[in-house]
Amino acid sequence: MSHGARVIRTGVSSGGPAAPPPVTVASSSAGSGAGLMDGGYFRSCAGMLKVAQMISLLIGFISVNNSSWTDYSAYSFFQIVTMCDLVMILFFYIMHIFRVYRKLTCVSWPLAEFLHYLVGTILLLIGSIVAAAKSYNITGLVAGATFGFLATILCVISMWSSYKVSCITQSTSK
DSSP: OOOSOOOOOOSOOTTSOOOOOOOOHHHHHTGGGGSSSOHHHHHSHHHHHHHHHHHHHHHHHHHHHTSOOSOHHHHHHHHHHHHHHHHHHHHHHHHHHTTHHHHOTTSOHHHHHHHHHHHHHHHHHHHHHHHHHTOTTOHHHHHHHHHHHHHHHHHHHHHHHHHHHHHHHHHHTO
16 A cells, blocks of 8 residues: 555646546535535534524623623623624634635635634633623623623634544544
8 A cells, every 4th residue: 555645637637638527526515516605504513503602692792781780891891802702703604604715715714713712712701700700690790691601611612623623634634
């Protein structure tokens, strides 16, 4: 069994007539690649996880926003972190749905998403801890902190699954 480099021809050479490309399993399973949107991402685990993150962040933001505050700096930090995370998760969600990562290959999208989750999760955890500590049993603030912790857990799961998939895929593809 040889482990040397192999050349795989994917297109037509310049010296011969144009032949139709061979049909492979990979190209037939990606038959929906011609459309504008990736319909499979809506139903994927990563897509549903992003939607759950966005919903929990939005509920946490609304709960804190509609409550009477006792500490302005703690809850304004929580609101800023939840909105920034929500916008970034929505950005990556739209990027996956419209397959922007295929057109902009100059950016390492898995690394960018991993770093976003790393920084966003740490800030969200800090904001949720501070919000829970300063809630003084006010129902809306406790609910906001609870949904902040839920979003933190969902972000950790998403970060772990993306790291696991990218590392295992790269290490086993040898």
